[in-house]
Amino acid sequence: MGRYDRNMMCISEEENNSLRYKTVAVAGCGGLGGHIIEMLGRLGVGKIIAIDGDVFEDSNLNRQILSHTQNLGKPKALAALERMKLVNPDVELLPVMNRIDENNAGIILQKAEVVIDALDNVSGRMILQQSCEDFGVPLVHGAIAGWYAQIATILPGDRTLDKIYSGLNDAEIKNPLGNPSFTPALTASIEVSEVLKLLIGRGELLRNKMLFINLLDNNYEIIEM
Template sequence: MRLKPLVDPGPELTRDQVQRYSRHLLLGPLGHEGQRRLLASRVAVMGAGGLGAPVLQYLAAAGVGHLTIIDDDVVEPSNLQRQVIHTMADVGRPKVESAAAHVRALNPEVQVSTHHGRLEADNARDLLGGHHVVLDGTDNFPTRYLVSDTCAELGIPVVWGSILRFDAQVSVFWSRPAAAHDETPAPPGVTLRDLFPMPPPEGTTPSCGQAGVLGAMCGQVGSVMATEAVKLLTGTGEPLLGRVLVLDALAQRWSELPVRPRPHAAPAPTPVAADGEAPSDDLPAITAAGLAARLDARARGTDDFVLLDVREAPERGIVAIPGAVNVPLGDVLADPQAVVHRLDLHPPGGVARELLVHCRSGQRSAQAVRALTDAGARAVDVRGGVLAWVADVDPDLPTY
């Protein structure tokens, strides 16, 4: 079903605009009027990362009049495998600044606003309100649900994308869609909560930083998202409202699933840190520097403990803390008693050895410490995990 355009046409095109956007003007369903709508539109892009990079480039090239970029991160070398809007010269720079500079260089006509910070419950309405459409390319569940819930309240459509490893999903969520013709009933509104009523339990779904992502696939998915935004803004074609595109990049196959409204919306989740890291202030903990000192003492025979790495094997192939044994978090949570027995923490006639647990940044190790403590271990969380080890102990090691 065709939907009503989100934007009224702006002024007539100038000669330079006709030349620049001529390939759009040749498309009958889009044409001059559609391009004038694009030039009058305001679009917010959540995240200037793997999905935000192609989204921003194609929306700027398409002539979207105003782009708002929202991201709280800075450019890191590991981003450059997929976040093609940034370069090596941008490492250490806020992503919103790097992305904005690229957008302005690509199309000086586009007005760009930036917000270098997190989207929070107390600023979401102000940051997202006033836009015709929001594109969500974020990589954590609290922000995704906050974007969806806020836009549902404001009646703003959301173009949503999600990627992990070799798989991706794309859809359009809109709580109050309008049909293109007054005599045609509008389709039912759907939101993220109609697809996934609640976020998954904490720690059950890995992030791209833990599981990886095929970089080129971000371009595929981001391009689809940008296309959906253009269609919504101009009333062209049939958007993905009520449908989810699912990509299996290894098989290079797209499939489609329907989305229907659920009778009752689930309550909004409590926001947590943007990277999904679970607070662990209530746990026994040691710093990376403290771990280094204890590893030195263990090497001299004056300390005795077990260092447990609960990451997956491919992560250890990138960087590892010397002297750690590996049991992935899934195995720990499946049978913590068996892990305690396997690690021989209770030698006959001896004092139970401490179990120091680390992961990449602290989320998974906190879960493991709680489970292993319940199983009778003297478990201690290594705060900040491998990232803290590299930052504070061995900066020559790579991170991811």
């Protein structure tokens, strides 16, 4: 059996083959981003731009799939590159060991067909949204806190993050709930499913709406935005 045979039980061979020509940018290679990169690579997305200016530390070991005891202190984006060589060497992973800001966002994101938000701050997310709008590229947003998560797909002009984070800034968005291992994995899975729908042009998107997940009470709610 081939690498992608099981993928083609839910997407067509033509759709599967088209993924090798797609470029997806992932902003953040931590709890969400590591899982996202892993799944994109196993789907066979041809080029992944992995963006993160941080290095691994002890507190990442509870949830970040790219972290382990042997790479503490190592750049997260570089770890993504090494992981992809093991998972799927046919995928071109471009590590960007910088934080996204207003000066570099355009250069980093301009060749992406979809951008994925795996950040942990409002200011970075707003930069992503504006850059995606400038380039006419979809943005898939995800955020986590403890037992809770939210996901939305944002097309240019939607400005969904303005509605989600209206009047809030980084200082006001703190996470006292922590992040266990399971919330980022689930949230990343849903973000990747949204990306796949965008890339193959099939399925219903979480557009102009937000999926809110409460795993503690098993409550999944779609909120119109």
